[in-house]
Amino acid sequence: MKIVMIHGQNHKGTTYHMGRGLAEKLAAEADITEFFLPRDLNHFCLGCYACIQDETKCPYWNEKKVMLDAMEAADLLIFTTPNYCLAPSGAMKSFLDLTFDCWMVHRPKAWMFTKRAVVLSASAGASCKKAMGTIKDSLLYWGVPCIKTFGLPVQAPSWDAIKPEKKTKIEQRLTRLARQLNTTKPPRIHFKTRFLFLVMRKMHSAGWDSSPVEKQYWAERGWLGKARPWQSTKTL
Ligand SMILES: Cc1cc2nc3c(=O)[nH]c(=O)nc-3n(C[C@H](O)[C@H](O)[C@H](O)COP(=O)(O)O)c2cc1C
Structure with missing residues (x-):
């Protein structure tokens, strides 16, 4: 199994060890690729909307592409x-x-x-729901059909503490997660993903796009007709 890890921090603290612990239960070292934020994408979105016309026109496309290709x-x-303050780290939010x-x-x-994803978080004492929820929202709207979460207040400033x-x-929960994720079957496309896709399809069909390029993108893939992205990954 090939795994990509995106860490919302440069340091190797609790959340890093949780993620790494899970990854090592599922894959060999060589199959695990890690990105650290902000180290590997040290930018904020400028709100220039260049990506809406053409993703390669994002000023940070080269770094983004490395991450997207790995994903x-x-x-x-x-x-x-x-x-961090009941939210994901600023670096993770920038990536999103x-x-x-x-x-x-x-x-x-x-x-x-076609992807499965896991979101892991730790806090001193507060619920991790909002921090994980922000990441989960992006994954859901990207189209990722299987998203699991695990967050825990650890009352410690570091993994060793x-x-x-x-x-x-933590170990028990990661073992359970690894058991659920240790499969080569494609993920099931649940009602939520299908429903969101149909709503967005209706919007694009009606021309309610941020740019005509978007409708064209959907049309070229046949998504305004009967084709669905989870049935074929030939057209990206
Ligand atoms: C800037 C900052 C903000 C934080 N905000 C919260 C918070 O709102 N609630 C909370 O319970 N813990 C908060 N914490 C504590 C961390 O979430 C906690 O120590 C966590 O285990 C750190 O994970 P890490 O070792 O992967 O960095 C904050 C820590 C920092 C540095």
Whole structure:
């Protein structure tokens, strides 16, 4: 299994170790590719909308492309982020902003509909729901049909400072997640993804696009007709 990990932080703290622990249960070292943010994409979206016309016109396209190509080649995507002020890290949020053109409301990539993803987070004491929810929203609107989450208040500023009983809990949950994700079957396309796709399809059919390029993109792939992105990844 090929895994791409996107860490919302440069340091190797709790969330890094949670993600790495999961990845190592599922894949050999050579099949795990890691990106650290901001190290590997140290930019904020400028709001220039250049990507809406042409994704390659994003000022940060070269760095984005490296990450997107790796994600396309992966079977599983793992996102990790510490809970910062009840949200994902700023670096992770920047990454999500820089991929907004991949949302179904714009130009989703067919391969996104074939991926499984996991979002992992840790906090000092607060719920990780909002931090993970922001990432989950992007994944859902990218078209990723299988998204699992696990977040935990660890009451510790570093991995080494976590109490042994908490680490046991983390280990048990990661083992369970690994069991669920250890499959070569394509993910099921659930009602939510199908429904969102149909709503977006209606919008694009009606020409409610951010640019005519979007309607053309959907039409070229046959998505305004009967074709669906989860049935074929030939057309990206
Ligand atoms: C800037 C910043 C903001 C934080 N905000 C929260 C918060 O709102 N709620 C909380 O419970 N913990 C908060 N924390 C604590 C971290 O989420 C917690 O220590 C987490 O385990 C760190 O994960 P890491 O080791 O992967 O960096 C914050 C930490 C930092 C540095």
